[in-house]
Amino acid sequence: MTPDxxxxxxxxxxxxxxxxxxxxxxxxxxxxxxxxxxxxxxxNVIGDGGRPHRDACAILDRDPVLTHxxxxxxxxxxxxxxxxLRDLGRxxxxxxxxxxSEHLCFTSVDGSSLHELLPLPFTREAVxxxxxxxxxxxxxxxxxxxxxxxxxxxxxxxAEMDExxxxxxVLEGAGVGWLLDVNNVYVNALxxxxxxxAWLARMPLERVAQLHIAGHKRFGTLTVDTHGADVIDPxxxxxxxxxARLGRPVPVLLERDNHIPDLEDLLAERARLQAAYDExxxxxxxxxxxx
Amino acid sequence: MAEGLTPTPTxxxxxxxxxxVLDPEGATFEEDPAGFARSHxxxxxxxxxxxxxxxxxxxxxxxxxxSLLDPIETMFxxxxxxxxxxxxxxxxxxxxxxxxxVASRHYxxxxxxxxxxxxxxxxxxxTWPFLLELAHAEILEVLxxxxxxxxxxxxLHPVPEPRDHIVLDSATQVVxxxxxxxxxxxxxxxxxxxxxxxxxxxxxxxRPQLMDLTPAxxxxxxxxxxxxxxxxxxxxxxxxxxxxxxxxxxxCDRGAIAGFQAAP
Numbered sequence: 405m406t407p408d409x410x411x412x413x414x415x416x417x418x419x420x421x422x423x424x425x426x427x428x429x430x431x432x433x434x435x436x437x438x439x440x441x442x443x444x445x446x447x448n449v450i451g452d453g454g455r456p457h458r459d460a461c462a463i464l465d466r467d468p469v470l471t472h473x474x475x476x477x478x479x480x481x482x483x484x485x486x487x488x489l490r491d492l493g494r495x496x497x498x499x500x501x502x503x504x505s506e507h508l509c510f511t512s513v514d515g516s517s518l519h520e521l522l523p524l525p526f527t528r529e530a531v532x533x534x535x536x537x538x539x540x541x542x543x544x545x546x547x548x549x550x551x552x553x554x555x556x557x558x559x560x561x562x563a564e565m566d567e568x569x570x571x572x573x574v575l576e577g578a579g580v581g582w583l584l585d586v587n588n589v590y591v592n593a594l595x596x597x598x599x600x601x602a603w604l605a606r607m608p609l610e611r612v613a614q615l616h617i618a619g620h621k622r623f624g625t626l627t628v629d630t631h632g633a634d635v636i637d638p639x640x641x642x643x644x645x646x647x648a649r650l651g652r653p654v655p656v657l658l659e660r661d662n663h664i665p666d667l668e669d670l671l672a673e674r675a676r677l678q679a680a681y682d683e684x685x686x687x688x689x690x691x692x693x694x695x
Numbered sequence: 696m697a698e699g700l701t702p703t704p705t706x707x708x709x710x711x712x713x714x715x716v717l718d719p720e721g722a723t724f725e726e727d728p729a730g731f732a733r734s735h736x737x738x739x740x741x742x743x744x745x746x747x748x749x750x751x752x753x754x755x756x757x758x759x760x761x762s763l764l765d766p767i768e769t770m771f772x773x774x775x776x777x778x779x780x781x782x783x784x785x786x787x788x789x790x791x792x793x794x795x796x797v798a799s800r801h802y803x804x805x806x807x808x809x810x811x812x813x814x815x816x817x818x819x820x821x822t823w824p825f826l827l828e829l830a831h832a833e834i835l836e837v838l839x840x841x842x843x844x845x846x847x848x849x850x851l852h853p854v855p856e857p858r859d860h861i862v863l864d865s866a867t868q869v870v871x872x873x874x875x876x877x878x879x880x881x882x883x884x885x886x887x888x889x890x891x892x893x894x895x896x897x898x899x900x901x902r903p904q905l906m907d908l909t910p911a912x913x914x915x916x917x918x919x920x921x922x923x924x925x926x927x928x929x930x931x932x933x934x935x936x937x938x939x940x941x942x943x944x945x946x947c948d949r950g951a952i953a954g955f956q957a958a959p
Contacts, residue, residue, distance in 0.1 A: 451801065457841070479705075
């Protein structure tokens with residue numbers, strides 16, 4: 405995959421919002437919400453029914469949408485669910501999303517779903533396995549696949565490489581795009597003691613098609629990617645630094661999954677991030693790519 | 696599933712982390728992280744890594760359990776209140792998690808998986824014979840509210856005739872319990888032993904509604920799906936057919952009944 409595959413996606417720029425159940429009725433009734441695009445989780449829509457489902461479908465049929473999977477267990481060993489992949493493909497076509505993203509992690513083991521983003525070992529064997537899974541998943545999807553870097557709280561087993569090398573080898577080996585979560589980079593930097601900008605500067609930024617941004621919280625010695633608080637200024641500044649480094653106006657998505665505020669408050673948070681986004685785009689951009 | 700696979704080092708590590716999250720032994724993981732890793736067949740280098748990153752690995756047990764248990768505690772507040780009062784909630788949750796029966800990738804399926812586990816195992820029902828009914832009643836409206844949209848036969852009509860069958864809306868459920876489990880609360884979670892019949896359906900706005908039924912009405916809504924209305928009503932001793940048809944018309948207007956279809 406080359407960055408060209410993401411060109412011509414001008415309708416996806418600026419700062420969008422994750423579409424969440426508490427806001428469905430209000431958003432469906434309000435076409436003038438001002439949000440340039442939404443991101444939705446297919447697992448939360450496919451196979452659902454009732455009033456919230458009707459509202460979600462009305463929004464997805466009306467507004468620009470990106471799709472973001474939660475629990476396909478990309479790096480796991482359980483076989484794909486063929487029925488789900490078929491439904492997912494139809495859903496991606498229906499939403500007209502330009503790409504579909506999944507997490508670079510595993511979520512199920514031996515048929516048991518843990519509903520948590522669990523880290524993969526940073527090993528050559530795990531790279532080979534994950535590359536094969538990503539290539540196979542891409543072959544089942546009607547749109548390009550992006551993988552998202554996760555927050556992790558421990559290395560799983562003895563590492564043969566660092567996280568950045570692991571991510572790079574998977575993205576390049578599978579030939580897929582990168583959903584770069586800048587909050588996850590920031591949280592990992594806090595937990596493992598590294599400089600997030602130096603980390604990003606050596607990553608394959610030419611593969612970035614979209615950014616995620618969110619809030620986090622510290623519990624004792626561990627900082628957790630809670631998606632339950634406002635985005636703090638250092639993370640906004642890291643988003644701006646990344647956008648400038650990319651030299652392209654990729655879409656940024658604000659995630660909020662816990663302590664979800666009223667829609668008006670979330671719209672205000674989005675507007676604050678949009679202003680930061682516009683501030684970067686107002687100045688001439690440098691070229692992106694490997695630091 | 697991957698159980699038949701020869702465990703590669705990556706799969707072995709994933710299985711060890713799943714055991715740390717789901718199994719009771721994970722509660723004492725931090726006492727001997729390397730020993731835990733060795734007991735799961737991991738290599739010595741991986742065992743030392745488990746020792747080095749024990750705090751972060753232990754955090755996954757807490758985070759994943761929060762993720763799995765939040766929908767259960769939200770959807771079954773009365774069941775939880777009863778079992779907390781009886782000192783049995785923790786044992787119930789441990790048994791459920793260790794059974795590893797959450798297979799679906801859909802987060803909304805976690806709570807139904809708990810209900811399914813109660814039904815399959817009979818857990819706690821020797822002590823609390825109403826436990827399964829209680830849990831079912833707690834989740835009934837949610838199951839109805841989120842039932843997937845489906846189509847209907849094309850020739851349904853909205854006004855019932857004596858020769859018709861009933862076609863319920865696909866989301867509608869007619870349920871019968873041996874206990875009045877719909878009248879409990881977190882403060883008073885033990886139901887009265889009294890036969891109870893409920894109709895759960897989605898109204899025209901797609902929102903769930905619950906209605907008490909008489910035994911005869913519940914039986915009619917079941918029998919008249921395969922028998923002609925007049926015959927089912929007569930068999931149940933409902934002698935005022937006009938009143939019965941009027942009730943069914945009202946249930947159709949409310950959305951519980953999709954329509955009526957002439958019997959062949």
